[in-house]
Amino acid sequence: MSLIVLGTVALDNIKTSSGMKKDLLGGSAAHFSMSARLFTIVHLVGIIGADFPKRHIQFLRKKGIDLTSLTVGNEKSFRWTGEYKKGDYNNAITLATELGVLLNYTPEIAHHQRNLDNVFLANIDPDVQMKLLELMGKPKLIGLDSMNLWIEHKRQSLFKLMKKVDLFVANDGEACAITKESNLVKAAKALRKMGPKLIVVKKGEHGVLFYSDNFMFSFPAYPVDHVVDPTGAGDTFAGGLMGYLTKTKKINDKNLRKAVLYATTLASFNVEGFGMAKTAPLTMAKVNERMKELVKFIAI
């Protein structure tokens, strides 16, 4: 089984109560890959500018991520500058977005990548996400993430896309914004009716709710007592989820619960450092060690 992800590869400037960092390797596809690579080879589809630091690219390559379809565009690299206020890590405050290469991006993939099994459409313009889907053969599992910007400004494109995917990942605010429900269980049910069979609602520090026709479950988050930078936590979560599902192959209740546990564990590392400081050095041994702690924490 194999996994391909489309999303952004960015330069992030981030300010939190722990400090400020510039030119961090970031973006939805990069964070996703850094997490999913622990379970499988990840093919990354995205675009950077010629100004993108070589060290970031070498870094991704050294982690075993396939960069065949990481295009270099003519514009500047995509940049995000954001801030989190102390104690409010669920709400990123965007200070600046420089789209650069993303402005006219059309995803391209190598011929041999068309038949990869599992696809994840990480956060990027839903029209771009649709274009990747059109390039793919018959994926076994398609996952989708989005964000408030697209929910607000590209609602119809997003809704069209939702009909074509199997798994939808949203945070609580997004789930409520899409469905106009305030109750998360109702929101999850409403998302299911929009297309995807598997609904994952992330609640940040409060954990996650999974919904499908046949079963639902919920886990708390791993208890992190010092959040440094939550940027990419959702992508890291999705990387663990799709990574494990790609490795385990069979999608059922038991495996989905385990995939969500891995996703939760990986996201907990992500928030403990700026950018990929805590996820990049991870080995499966370290992940499994923390997952054991998580299991002890939430066992009945």
Add this chain to the structure above:
Amino acid sequence: MSLIVLGTVALDNIKTSSGMKKDLLGGSAAHFSMSARLFTIVHLVGIIGADFPKRHIQFLRKKGIDLTSLTVGNEKSFRWTGEYKKGDYNNAITLATELGVLLNYTPEIAHHQRNLDNVFLANIDPDVQMKLLELMGKPKLIGLDSMNLWIEHKRQSLFKLMKKVDLFVANDGEACAITKESNLVKAAKALRKMGPKLIVVKKGEHGVLFYSDNFMFSFPAYPVDHVVDPTGAGDTFAGGLMGYLTKTKKINDKNLRKAVLYATTLASFNVEGFGMAKTAPLTMAKVNERMKELVKFIAI
């Protein structure tokens, strides 16, 4: 093992998006008792006015709650009028509080009640809570709940009391307000340092975090998709917690997890109806049935 609770017995006027109800039987000790009576005989300590409806008293008595120390005062009964905005059930908006009999209340108990094993100080003025404690012999387990009003206006009384109790129950907002921490894990650790060995932080629809020196755990809430009225959910939770701990006697990791599961289950019934509409008719069979669903929902 036996259980005594001090708290308010109130007449509630409540408005939610599901409607408006007047003169409901409410109050912290009443909701607590309605939940804990499923596990043990509960001795209720509190005060009502002569205007308190007889039907409410008969109702509590019929449920097997010991009303020996429910005093009738000369003032009017305590009344609370409040509202919840749709989708924001974690924040009660107080429209009116008529203290009445609570203004000069000093708890009194019968001689034979002094040696009851377990004590719960449900939400009421911390000076009044302290007075009950002074009347008791040597309880095996003392639990305490409070609210923002006392955290703000009777901080020193509350802190003094916290040194004398074993178990402290707070919602997330209260835990942060007491400790001035924004991270719940840090807040729980800080509460532990203030005295109580067992810390229970309730997060409403997001479930609960338990903290002690030797172990911690967290469970999501039971997924309720139609919240009618959350008034008393915290007291109902505490009643299930203390009720089960009174029944099971031994306080350890396993029993605390089970007590929190019962507490979570009972609170989920509470929010599904106005006042005690859904908790009063409960039998242990019905509680166990939903608890099985909860276990399935949160199992790893």
